[in-house]
Amino acid sequence: MSVLVYTESDNGTFKKVALEVASYGKAVADQLGTTLTAVTINAKDTSILGNHGVDKVLNVTNSKLETFNANAYAEVIKQAAEKEGTKVIIVSSSADSKYLAPLLAVGLNAGYASNVVEAPSSTSPFTVKRTAFTNKAFNITSIDTDVKLIGLSKNAFGLKEHSASATVEDFSPSIPDNGVHVDAVDKVTGKVTIADAEIVVSGGRGLKGPENWGMLEELAQVLGAATACSKPVSDLGWRPHSEHVGQTGKPVASNLYIAIGISGAIQHLAGINASKVKVVINTDPEAPFFKAADYGVVGDAFEVVPKLTEKLKAFKAQQ
Amino acid sequence: MKILVCISHVPDTTSKINFTEGDTKFDSNGVQFVINPNDEFGLTRAMWFKEKQGANVTVANVGGPETEPTLRKALAIGADAAIRVNTAANDGFQVANELAQVVNDGGYDLVIAGRESIDYNGGMVPGMLAALTNANFVANCIGLEIDGTNANAVREIDGGKETVSTTLPLVIAGQKGLVEESDLRIPNMRGIMMARQKPLTVLEPKGAAEETSSVKFEKPVPKGAVTLVSPDNLDELVNLLHNEAKVI
Numbered sequence: 001m002s003v004l005v006y007t008e009s010d011n012g013t014f015k016k017v018a019l020e021v022a023s024y025g026k027a028v029a030d031q032l033g034t035t036l037t038a039v040t041i042n043a044k045d046t047s048i049l050g051n052h053g054v055d056k057v058l059n060v061t062n063s064k065l066e067t068f069n070a071n072a073y074a075e076v077i078k079q080a081a082e083k084e085g086t087k088v089i090i091v092s093s094s095a096d097s098k099y100l101a102p103l104l105a106v107g108l109n110a111g112y113a114s115n116v117v118e119a120p121s122s123t124s125p126f127t128v129k130r131t132a133f134t135n136k137a138f139n140i141t142s143i144d145t146d147v148k149l150i151g152l153s154k155n156a157f158g159l160k161e162h163s164a165s166a167t168v169e170d171f172s173p174s175i176p177d178n179g180v181h182v183d184a185v186d187k188v189t190g191k192v193t194i195a196d197a198e199i200v201v202s203g204g205r206g207l208k209g210p211e212n213w214g215m216l217e218e219l220a221q222v223l224g225a226a227t228a229c230s231k232p233v234s235d236l237g238w239r240p241h242s243e244h245v246g247q248t249g250k251p252v253a254s255n256l257y258i259a260i261g262i263s264g265a266i267q268h269l270a271g272i273n274a275s276k277v278k279v280v281i282n283t284d285p286e287a288p289f290f291k292a293a294d295y296g297v298v299g300d301a302f303e304v305v306p307k308l309t310e311k312l313k314a315f316k317a318q319q
Numbered sequence: 320m321k322i323l324v325c326i327s328h329v330p331d332t333t334s335k336i337n338f339t340e341g342d343t344k345f346d347s348n349g350v351q352f353v354i355n356p357n358d359e360f361g362l363t364r365a366m367w368f369k370e371k372q373g374a375n376v377t378v379a380n381v382g383g384p385e386t387e388p389t390l391r392k393a394l395a396i397g398a399d400a401a402i403r404v405n406t407a408a409n410d411g412f413q414v415a416n417e418l419a420q421v422v423n424d425g426g427y428d429l430v431i432a433g434r435e436s437i438d439y440n441g442g443m444v445p446g447m448l449a450a451l452t453n454a455n456f457v458a459n460c461i462g463l464e465i466d467g468t469n470a471n472a473v474r475e476i477d478g479g480k481e482t483v484s485t486t487l488p489l490v491i492a493g494q495k496g497l498v499e500e501s502d503l504r505i506p507n508m509r510g511i512m513m514a515r516q517k518p519l520t521v522l523e524p525k526g527a528a529e530e531t532s533s534v535k536f537e538k539p540v541p542k543g544a545v546t547l548v549s550p551d552n553l554d555e556l557v558n559l560l561h562n563e564a565k566v567i
Contacts (some may be wrong), residue, residue, distance in 0.1 A: 068476075070446075095458075095475065095476050095477045098442055098458065099446070099458040100446075101443065101446070102411075102415075102442075102443040102444075102447040102449075102450065103447075103450045103456065105412070105450075105530075106447050106450035106451055107450065109530075111410075111530030111531040112441075114441050114443060115442075127534060132438065132439050132440055132536070133330075133336045133437075133438055133440070134332075134437050134440060135539075137336050137536050138536065138538075139535075139537075140533070140534040140536070140537065141532070141533055142534055143530070144529070144530060144531060179486065180455050180456070180483050180485040181483060181485065182481050183471075183481075183483060183484055184481060184482040185476070185479065185480075185481045185482075186479050186480050186482075187476065187478050187479035187480075187481075188478050188479055195477035196477065198566075199566070199567070223567065235500060235501070241461075241495075242475070242479065247332060247356065247437060248356050248357070248494065248500075256560065256564070256566040266333050270332060270437075276564075277560070277564045280545075290545050290547075292542070294542075294543075294546065294564065295548060295556060295559060295564070296545045296546070296547050297548050297550050297553070297556065298550070300550075303550065304550050307553050308553050311553045311554055311556075311557050312557060312567070315567070
């Protein structure tokens with residue numbers, strides 16, 4: 001009957017979203033008066049899960065699961081849910097979890113609500129709040145099936161600490177043959193990804209050319225931020241497509257989003273407005289982004305950005 | 320090769336989002352509806368398969384009669400036939416079930432859907448459809464080649480991309496990258512005229528039950544006005560981000 005969370009890891013280390021789903025799972029388990037179980041796949045050290053409310057870890061280690069495969073991973077979680085007799089399963093909104101969740105939902109006959117931002121407002125009926133209309137509204141949704149699947153939005157519920165330790169049990173589910181084979185993975189290493197970043201520094205056409213991205217990268221480096229760009233910038237080939245954020249690009253839900261030389265077209269805002277705090281730097285005080293931002297600087301990016309980088313360097317040195 | 324492209328009929332991005340009937344229904348008054356952008360990338364890729372590999376392309380939508388102009392637009396862009404399943408579905412599971420019936424009856428080799436619709440953002444129909452029809456599934460698909468019954472796809476992952484190989488029958492959840500924005504087609508007059516002659520079949524739903532239901536909608540709390548900081552006083556910005564916003 002316990003609540004089950006899938007706590008995903010990257011090279012054996014838990015992602016931040018894994019600890020977010022654990023924190024959220026603990027809140028749901030408390031509401032239902034039950035315990036929290038986490039299923040992990042090829043994680044190296046599971047001790048941190050207890051600190052976020054997990055009572056029991058089902059630890060899966062299998063070389064067949066070294067590269068992510070949605071079908072196989074969904075099957076592992078399904079078997080964990082069946083073993084535990086789970087009625088509520090929670091996954092994150094990472095690209096991998098969003099890939100496997102619909103497969104898992106069908107496998108378990110579970111109603112699935114994605115992009116959930118808060119703990120259930122009621123557990124009978126089981127009612128959650130999720131984002132809709134690309135963050136322009138919320139939809140209160142009830143999940144009416146016996147087994148329920150929740151996809152938790154990134155950076156929405158936060159991390160909650162609990163001082164407890166989890167029992168660990170080795171779990172060996174059967175792994176199905178895969179119909180989709182990964183031939184090659186091309187992943188940037190040593191750089192903060194937009195998906196994982198707490199802070200994102202993003203540039204638009206106002207930067208005038210790809211040769212001017214150096215100052216933006218320097219600012220990102222000082223902040224430990226990921227770099228991103230607007231659609232015109234990726235369409236012009238100034239920056240790779242993988243950096244394009246917005247409605248048709250990558251979604252951003254960071255703590256801080258700094259937009260430099262981006263006017264703030266509605267398609268851009270749709271992709272980034274899940275970020276908590278937005279700063280805009282733009283020469284044009286009429287730029288629509290100022291209406292969406294928390295803090296704004298009306299000024300020339302070529303002067304403001306290097307100065308801001310210096311100020312932040314000094315600030316970081318003091319910390 | 321028979322391709323089914325799933326078309327969601329969604330409010331244009333620039334639409335004002337309002338609700339009626341005690342915040343339980345989307346207010347479509349004055350709203351311009353379009354082909355879901357993620358689906359449009361997929362439709363355009365399907366046109367490539369049609370022109371280069373002789374594929375037959377059908378588009379499908381689950382919705383009421385008001386969605387037909389969106390299907391006609393897809394026909395004008397070049398799809399051969401359209402199917403509308405005549406029901407206003409309540410959740411993604413219901414849509415996936417109705418589409419599964421279409422796929423099973425039509426014997427499609429490849430189903431192209433978008434990674435999510437820009438209205439409800441559920442992101443679940445393609446994966447559920449794959450599971451319900453026992454097809455292989457590639458999400459966040461940004462490249463696709465088909466050779467016989469073999470498929471090679473490129474998939475966007477957090478922090479990069481991966482190349483995968485699989486076989487038909489296949490469902491993909493596509494997005495920008497499948498084709499470029501500049502490849503998208505605007506229907507021309509000849510396409511629009513031809514679309515009128517193309518079959519648009521209306522099917523009655525098989526009546527799958529929903530698993531989730533919408534209780535009501537809420538709008539976000541209006542945001543306060545922006546705090547402007549002078550470019551000559553950036554210490555203040557650092558101070559605000561640290562002490563007020565607490566994000567650095």
